[in-house]
Every structure is written in C-alpha cells, then in structure tokens.
Amino acid sequence: MNTFGKAFSFTTFGESHGKAIGCVIDGVPAGLTIDESFIQSELDRRKPGGKYATSRKEGDVATILSGVFEGKSTGTPIALVIFNENQKSGDYENIKELFRPAHADFTYFHKYGIRDYRGGGRSSARETVARVGAGAIAKILLKELGIEVKSGVCEIAGIKAQNYDFQYATCSEIYALDKNVEEAQKKAILEAKEAHDSVGGVALVRAFGVPKSLGEPIYYKLDALLADAMMGINGVKAVEIGEGCNASRMRGSQNNDAILKQGFKTNRSGGILGGISNGDEVDVKVYFKPTPSIFLPQQTIDTKGQELTCNLKGRHDPCIATRGSVVAEAMMALVLADLLLLNMGSQISHLQKVYM
Amino acid sequence: MNTFGKAFSFTTFGESHGKAIGCVIDGVPAGLTIDESFIQSELDRRKPGGKYATSRKEGDVATILSGVFEGKSTGTPIALVIFNENQKSGDYENIKELFRPAHADFTYFHKYGIRDYRGGGRSSARETVARVGAGAIAKILLKELGIEVKSGVCEIAGIKAQNYDFQYATCSEIYALDKNVEEAQKKAILEAKEAHDSVGGVALVRAFGVPKSLGEPIYYKLDALLADAMMGINGVKAVEIGEGCNASRMRGSQNNDAILKQGFKTNRSGGILGGISNGDEVDVKVYFKPTPSIFLPQQTIDTKGQELTCNLKGRHDPCIATRGSVVAEAMMALVLADLLLLNMGSQISHLQKVYM
C-alpha cells in the first residue's frame, strides 16, 4: 500500500527521522535520458528554506542506486535514496506520549499499536520528497511526448489569485501564481506565524499538451486518479477538477463546453470528459488545510487516554500549500505517466504499430 | 480497469443499451446472510422514476448467479446481473455521428476509435446500478460490524441544507436532507426541466460506527480512496472531506479538532487523520455537475470534425445529484468494506487472534 500507479508505478519508504527516505520507480520505459541535475532541481523546489517555510535543514540530495546505465533508463526499476541529515528527534521527546491534534499520531497508534513519535514518523510530509523524485522521472517521460505539468499557489488564507502566471510561480518564494496578490498572501502567512498559528491555501496544477485518450474507465479514470493522488497528499481536504464545486451551482447550459472544430470553446470540464482527457488543459485545484502543528496551547490526550494541554515546539511550515504545490505537480506528472502507459493497449492498431 | 478495490473488490460490465449490466463481487467473507430483498431495495432507491428523474423505465431486478448457497455467502465471487429492459436505442439514431457537449462521447471515440452511440454506451450512468448492487453486499458486511453508511442531498442549484436529517432523505423524492429547503430545491429542478435545462447539486455521505484504523498509508488512504471512488462517479467534479475547501481558509487554531477523553470535540477532519479513520463519523461531500444532456441547441462537431448544432431528445434526469447520492453511498460502503479487510493484517496480534 506504499505503491502508487499500475504501469508506471512508484513505491516509497522512510520516516521523517529515520535513516533515509526513498523510492523505487517501476515501469519506466527504457531509452530515456535521465538527467540527475533535473531530478535534483525538482527536489530543490520542494526543499524547506526561507521565512515562509520550516527551518529544518535538509540537503535533500538524491542518489540513484539502480535502473540507469550510461545515462539512460534501462527499463529496470530506478531506486532513489535521500538520506536524512537534520533529524532533531529530541524535539519530539516531549510529545512522545501525547497525540498532537489534527495529526496522524492518534490514528497510527490505534492502527498499528505502536508509536514512532519522531516527527510523525511515516506520516510526516517529509515522505513527499520521494514523490517529487519519482515525479521528476515521470516528467522526463512526459517531456519526450510534449506534455508539461505546471503548478502554483492560487489562494492563501482566502486571498485568491485573479490570474495565473505559472512562470512567475517558479520564482516566487511562496509559489504565488499572481504577483498582484503575492504580498498580501505573504503577509497572511507571516501574521499567522507570528501568532504561533498557521494558514491554509490552495494549489492549482495544470497539464499542457495532454493527448486525448488518457484515463481508463470505469475505475481508473483520469479525474478519479487525480483525486486519489491529490487527496493522498498530507493536509489535503478537497480536490476540484475544472470548475469543481462551482459546476454544481450552474445550469447545464452554462457548464457545458461547446465543441468547435479547433477544440473546446471553454474548459469548464478541466480537460476531462467521462474520465478521459479531451485534449484540453487538465486543471486540478488542491485544497490544503492549515498546518496542524501550531504553537498555541491545545487540548489533547496522551496514549493512556489522559487529557492534557499540548504545547508543541519544533520547526514547521506556517503554510503547507506552498511547498505542497510542488508535490501536487509531481503527483499529476506521475498520474499522467501511468495513464500514458496504460492507454497503449486501448486499440488493436496501437499493438500493430509496435509489433508489426 | 473495470475493477474497484483490492481485498473486497468488484468488477462491473455492461452498457446502457446492451443486454445487461452486472458485477462480480470478490473477497466477500464467507458466512454472511445475503438477503436478496435488501439488495433489491437498494437498487430501487437508485431506480429512475418520478417527476424529478428520467422517465426511462427499468425494473432493475438483480439476479444472483453465484457465490451464495443456502442464503449464505460462501467466500466465492458473487455475480449479479441486471438485464436491460427499456433500451430505446432509436432515441440515439440522430446523435450517432455527433458528440454531445460535456459528454464522454468525444473522449471514448478518440480513445477507442469506435463509437457505441446508444445512450453513451459504457459511459452512461446506467452502469452505476452495478455499483449499488455491489454496495448492498458491502453494507451487509458493514452491518455485521456495526457500521452504517447514510446519504442525502445537501444542496441543489446553490440552495443549501441547513441541517441534515438522513432519515428524512430516505423518503424524500429528491433525497433532500433538509425538509425546510426541500421545496425550494424541487422547484429549482422543475424550473430547469421546464427550461429544457438541468441543475447541479451536492450529496453528503456519512458513515457511522467506523472503527479507528481504516485506511492504508501512504497510497491507499481512506480519504484518497474516497476521493477516487466519488470522483469516479458520473458527473462528479469535486470532493470534500470534512470541512473540505473551507479548511484552507481557516487558521490551524480554528481547524484543529481538540481531543478529549471521550473523543474529538469537533469533527472538522471528517473522521480521518493521516488517511486513517479516527473513530468519528466519516464525512464526504460530492459535487455533481448539472446533467450534460439538455434540450437546448448546442454547438458541437460530428465524428468527421464538422461543426453543427445539436438538439438532443431522450429521457434524462434534470439533476443527477439526487439519484447520484445513492451511488455515492454505495461507493462509501465499498471503500469501507475493502479497508476493513485490508486492515486485518496491520498488527501481528490480529493474526494471532485468527490463527492461534
């Protein structure tokens, strides 16, 4: 259950304060040029740093252990490992016996009957570094086929972007899609941080150049798989495709995208019809809750069931939507790579192209 | 890709206007009393009928072909088949060559290179009758363990329920959760219908009695799986868990659920932490777009790429969220059944209870 994907799949391992985080990416077609510096640059985008993120210091250097020979993918599994460097487990001594509110501490303990209290253990968002590494490999595949995935933050603390500049987001410290509201968004983050609190936010992920036909009805649809991928990211509580919630407040005549010779007149569908990509841009919005780790007193219980007040210390992002957008982007790339492979068998003519 | 679930799984088959719709449910534990009348009553809840739904007439009678002996599940796959009765394929002759806007016609054609124009073929929501049948079996399992799943409509055309009465919803023609807004919601549906248009809506699904521990981190989490299950229902464009989108507009101090001896003080999390059930009620909101089939002229193209105006005829629900809520309820039951089985191996003590 630590594997995502069917044809292009990845399996992750590792805990926040264990020796290493890593992943094994399986199903990578042979013959791709694997540029390690690109993988590193993707990890760097997710890496903590700056005043809007946690102060935990991690080099996040990925080492490829297998699957690449003379710079090319060989068709065998690619293992990536990132050794943890800055595990201050001591930070967690004081919470060893208590459950942090809105954290997975409580549920992991009840599920497994055991407690890895060090920074959330496996439930920590630190695990997502492995997803970004796997996502980088997926992107290398997508690029060969002219597909690109971009992302950014479209809302923080209720302050919404009015327009989306994906290029700008790559340079913004908070991954903001809209330069005009960026300062207000930054201010909201810092105000929450100063109040020992946190804020939520929303990431937008968009894929360009997606061919018509990705998505496997009925139970491996593109939209369902994206919902799965995004809702599985730490702290995500809602996922929208295209118009999303708004669609349910429209009439059909408003929501239906007319079809023209050159393509769809509008893209309220988010590029997906019947669970299959329609050739338009694929659009997903990912809603992150505020970071559960706040530095205000909170009511909770300990592993014996005793009530107490919890006062957290440690290093946490005041807003997880920012770095979370990079993870969401990686997940979209991984979903598309998987569906590209799965769709190869949809028509007998495809097999004839390859085998005859 | 027509299979959902890993341990308790089901595979569906059938087209809107083919001979039959059916499913094979695998992984059903032996020893359950399978009450056929209960299965039928679930199908009846989803069945078309009344002035708020399509006028297509289907008996929707399910026959069990296997897996049940002397009234008990035997551990072998349960096959259900529902023969189609009221296929008016003639209704579709006029759309044989064109793509209905906001429908899957366009994408199926591009994916498979072939066109089953009869009522959307496999992409039709008629397929969901099989999910409801499978869901009934899941509910029989859940009931043995004290778990119950309920649903209703909490919003239509922007008109929101103020409180949720799941009992009431079972009697309401539109599955309304709130008696006080039901009339306004009904009116909105009928107005749209009279205008040859359609409206969207939102279903709420809630599970009671869910044990702490369901959900398999990292890539088969309860929330991710629910998102997958719900987004895969025809016409769904957004899924929220607990506070959903709202959570991203709160601060951590507002959103975190305090933990008391007797349980959580609030349930903004929707009963899920770190992808695992926390023992509280599991809450999901499912956003349905307005029915794409409307009876107003629309711009589209045909299979040759020629632009034309499409004028649909036929029988369609003016609002799919109503009957859709029953499907969402079934999917929740199926997700929980699957996770109940998967969690059996989470602790060595569980194995000792069974084997020693």
Add this chain to the structure above:
Amino acid sequence: MNTFGKAFSFTTFGESHGKAIGCVIDGVPAGLTIDESFIQSELDRRKPGGKYATSRKEGDVATILSGVFEGKSTGTPIALVIFNENQKSGDYENIKELFRPAHADFTYFHKYGIRDYRGGGRSSARETVARVGAGAIAKILLKELGIEVKSGVCEIAGIKAQNYDFQYATCSEIYALDKNVEEAQKKAILEAKEAHDSVGGVALVRAFGVPKSLGEPIYYKLDALLADAMMGINGVKAVEIGEGCNASRMRGSQNNDAILKQGFKTNRSGGILGGISNGDEVDVKVYFKPTPSIFLPQQTIDTKGQELTCNLKGRHDPCIATRGSVVAEAMMALVLADLLLLNMGSQISHLQKVYM
C-alpha cells in the same frame, strides 16, 4: 482473487451446480472482430462428451452480455455467461457431509467454514469453461499479431507421444499428439474406467510466432506466469518449461542453446530466457494427476471428524489431462495476451509510435 492477468485480465464466477458460470474479460483492445462462433467452437472443444469423458451433458452455450458492438470489441469489458443446464445436485446428497479424498472439499470447508457440496461448488473443473471462453478472446487478439497457440496430450498413464502432431490432436477424441500411441493411451483410459479408477496424463502447449520481448522481469516473467497459470488448473501437479526436469540432469554444454544468425540452433529453453520470450516456440508441459473421483471405496472423514468409507457415484472424467489440455491452451493464450499489452511500455520508442 478470482481475477487473472494485469492488463488483459479476466475474472470468473460460478459454481458447478449454481445458475451459471461466467467471466468478465477486461483490457481487450478495441477494434477486434469478435466472432461468436469461434468462441463457441473453443468451448465445444472443452465440452464433456464421448466415452473418454464425463457423461454430464452441458450445452455450454456462451452469451456475450457486453463489450461488443456491431461485431467489434469496444474496449469495454466483455462479459460471457454460460448457464448450467445439467446440474444433478442429487448426485451429491450422499457426500454432503463427507470429504472426498484428494478433493478440495476438505480445504474449502476449513477455509470458509461453509460447505457447497454440490459437485465441488466453485472448486469444480467446470469453472474452466470460463477460462476457455476468455482464452478464445485472447486468441482473437493473438491472431491479429500472427501468434498461435496449440496443444495436445503427450502422455497418458505413462504412455508417451514420440512426436507431436498438433493438427492431429484437434481431431483426436483424447486430444492425442501422437497417432501411433493414441490407441494404447485410449486403452489405458478405458481400463482404468472399467476398474472404477482413473489415470493421469500430460498436456503439451506450444505457442508459435511469439515476438521476442514478452515477459516482465523480475516478478512477472513469462515462465513464472505460465507456471502460475498452469499450476492453477484443477489437478495439475507439475509444470515444465522447455527441457524442464531434464535440464537439471544435463551439463551446461548440453543444455545451452547455441545462437545462430537465423535463430537458436536448438530450443531446450522452451523459447524463454531470463523470463522473456526469445522468438522461438514457447513450450510448456502440464502434468495432471489422475481424477480424484474414483468409484472404489476410500477411507475418509466427515465434517464432524468421524472416519468412514466413501463410495462415490456420479459422472467423472476418467482422465482430466485430455480436456485439460484445452484449458491449458486457453491459459497460455491469456498469458501471452496479457504480456503483449504489458510490453507496450517497455521502450520510449513504442510510446512515440503511438502518441506522436
């Protein structure tokens, strides 16, 4: 667990004396011409009849419920159903409480805590009719790519074929590959039958025209998957690839197949190297035990654990290897179809052929 295959997969359902046996075949590429009479002719090859087989009478008429439109596969799941006609459950009243030696009665009872005593229920070889139906669809796919699978019986009661005539086997009542030993083999079957006993036998399955590259290392190899597929057939106790057991008695210099420009000099490998097809004929031998149902007194126990003597009645094949060879052939076709689809993503150049 009633599903076989990953990309081209099938799920079966049904019991020996239930209403129907059937399967859902998923992953069938769209655009194949589905000839129903061919499917029926495959089922007929497996059908009971004649003096060398059980006298149970079954029409074994398959009905396609879905997945085919205007004679073509549409990419959606193909459901086949075969209604049981000749269930003499009465035959089994006397064995209701006892476990037939060498049968699955004992293990099903202990696994599921329940007993479907009617002809072995789900464990009956009658289930294999569904595999043959699914195999027929697989063969239609293989044929489009120039691949053919053939089979026959190469040994009965220790009497071995000296040469293999697959054409002859299709006409032989016992599916004999060697006309010269056929009479001796037939005699062995009848002698056993007259002695109220049964005999074992061996089937040979061979695939022609298999492209180099089928098989997914490391854990979905062609040979491993064939072993899985064959050992899973009722009554099979051993599987050999190529030289099989003999290879372990050779030296490397004897066993290695030299490679020439035009191909392999010999085919001791059975057409598989490193779990991947090498372009040569793929060869598998499948060893069937003697039918466990014999009409001699046997020691056994009942469901209460009491010892008793069991005297079986009913209708049984005196040798299951004969009709079993048809099932093995179907399984080989299904394995190859699955691997053909899975291999589509092995090289980036394949994706470029399909998408660019």
Add this chain to the structure above:
Amino acid sequence: MNTFGKAFSFTTFGESHGKAIGCVIDGVPAGLTIDESFIQSELDRRKPGGKYATSRKEGDVATILSGVFEGKSTGTPIALVIFNENQKSGDYENIKELFRPAHADFTYFHKYGIRDYRGGGRSSARETVARVGAGAIAKILLKELGIEVKSGVCEIAGIKAQNYDFQYATCSEIYALDKNVEEAQKKAILEAKEAHDSVGGVALVRAFGVPKSLGEPIYYKLDALLADAMMGINGVKAVEIGEGCNASRMRGSQNNDAILKQGFKTNRSGGILGGISNGDEVDVKVYFKPTPSIFLPQQTIDTKGQELTCNLKGRHDPCIATRGSVVAEAMMALVLADLLLLNMGSQISHLQKVYM
C-alpha cells in the same frame, strides 16, 4: 513488475554491478521483533563462497533504512539495501557486444533496446540477495505463528537424495539433504567445474506447521503462487508440488491421500488441495538448469547479428541449485506470509474477532 505479493509484498531493485541491490517490504504487520542478525544470517547462507560456488566476494551486509523503530516493525515499509562491493565490470568488457548462450542478454536487449552488459545487469542471480532479505522478514512473521520453512538440495547431476535431512542441509557446503550421496554430488560438481562446464540440480522446499486454509481460489492458489515464485528464480525450468510429475503416471487409487481422524494417511498432494493448504507439510521441488556460464567455446551472435565463438571468463557457480535452494526457501516463506494475510478476510468470524 518488480513487486511480488499482494498483501505481504516486496519490491526489489538493483543490478549485478550497479551501486546496490535492495528491496522494500510492504505489508509487514506491526509489532514483530526484527532481529537484524537473523536477517544477516539468512543472507550469509546465500552468500557466495567455498569451492562449490563462485569466487566473487561480497560482504552482503544488509542495512535497514526504514520500517523498524526500537527493534519492532511499525507497519510501515521496511527498506533493505545491500551495497555491491566486488563489481569487476572489467570481466565483462569482452562480452559487451555478444549474447551469452542460455542467458538473458539476448532477450533483455530485444525487449529494452539497450544493453547493461555488466554481469547480466538486472537479470543476474545477484538480485536474489534481496529476495532472501525479504524472506527473512517473512520468516520472522511465520515463526510467530508456528510455521517453519526448510530446504536443501535433493539431486545434483542426476544423483538423488534417498532421504531428507533438513538439519544436515544447513551445514552441508552444497546444502545436501542426504549425507550418503553428498560426496558423489560434490564430485559431480567439481568434475564439471574442472571440465569448464556446469551441472544442474534440484532443490526441495518444505513448510511445517502451515494452517489449513492458505491459498486464494481460483487465481491466487497456494500451488499456483508457489509455481510462480519458484519458476521466477533464475535458472529454474520445472516445479513440482507433492508427487509432481509422478502423479500423472499413477491411478487415482494410488495417488489419492486417504483422510484419517488425525490427518492425511499419505502426503502425495504436497499439502495442497484445490489450491489451499490442507494442514499437512507443503512440499515443492524446484528444478535448476546447469549454470549457463561455462568456460567452453560456444556459438553465438553479437548485437549486430554476426556469428562468432564466445569464450567466457569470470566467476560463476558451477551449480546454481545449491545456493538457489536458499532462494527457493525464501520465496516459499514470502508466499506463505502473503497468503496468511490474505486469508484473514475469508470468514466473517475472523473480522468479528479483530473488530468486536
């Protein structure tokens, strides 16, 4: 496709001459005491060494990267990594362009269009070190439930063990089950080695204490899964369950195991009926071909299709059945662990034990 198992599963990565070999073991129940020295001792059993094996020197030291906290499994994936130490890639410079007969070189090249010539790359039996590591974890689980798996070599170069002493095998340099034929078997290996040739052999794996009920009909049967697991080991060409090939030469009256109060009178079935364990010892024979790497001249072709004579150098086992028996033992443990978890959901009473 580098993953084996469904509930208790493992994924391996790494090439013979890459940086590392490793695996991620998923589905390990929480609460197991993970003794690292036991894992190491299992790896040591498989480790090259002595005059009957390759002279390649590898420490084969496994490091646990995740999934274990304070000596206990936590329910999260356990990653093991073994860094390669003694890669003499130079040994392979001379075979860079040619295909070694009976090796996977030829098929990998055709499948992936790329060549990792260093010691067979991913197709090397060196990968099996990861299986043995994963198998050690499986054994820790089995032991908690009173199940034990043992193995040894029962035949080399046609010289067969007359009786099986599993204890003796653990001390024998060639893992011989029968002290009385051990010397003859050793001699056969050395003679072949001196003749620059190799010999085949057969391993026997037996499980003790297996509960009745393991195996998931119809397509995840215990015997089928064992066949899959064993045939997937490098160099295996045949697999037998219980009497295996012999069964097909018997009559039913000879082959059927009578059932007594205290258990089965004989165990010709190999402890499996209908694909489910019957409580008796589970018996599998695994047939290994002679090592393909021999030091005699052989006919082959190069990557351009030119014929030439191949003269291999390097370090190879003269008989792979010996160390292969340890791998087969690990695979049996992994199969049983997987089926133990899967069977947890077979009866509703099991769920009641865990949840109520």
